[in-house]
Amino acid sequence: MLVRLEMEGGFALVPGLKRPITLDSEDLGAAGRAKLSRLVEEAGFFSLPASLGAELPGAADTRRYTLTVEDGLRRHSVSFRDPVNNRALAALRDLVRAGGS
Numbered sequence: 001m002l003v004r005l006e007m008e009g010g011f012a013l014v015p016g017l018k019r020p021i022t023l024d025s026e027d028l029g030a031a032g033r034a035k036l037s038r039l040v041e042e043a044g045f046f047s048l049p050a051s052l053g054a055e056l057p058g059a060a061d062t063r064r065y066t067l068t069v070e071d072g073l074r075r076h077s078v079s080f081r082d083p084v085n086n087r088a089l090a091a092l093r094d095l096v097r098a099g100g101s
Helices: 030-043 087-097
Strands: 002-009 021-024 063-071 074-081
Touching: 002 087, 021 087, 030 087, 063 087
Parallel strands: none
Antiparallel strands: 002 021, 002 063, 063 074
């Protein structure tokens, strides 16, 4: 399974945040692979719409995320902003940001 996280926006321009982060389950140990799979399942990732939530009025500095998961023949992308109401999706984002640890 490959998971790619793209981030944009936020309070300050920080070079490097624009670079996507890719997490390959093959690079993780058994526990990391299990956690990644569990979070994708708990989030209902492949059933989520392509875009979650609307931009909040006056929230110009919120960060926008796009997560793309490729698992075998399945590939799906979901874009969302902070705060996200789907706890498993937020945990998946955080797992990818942390490099799978």
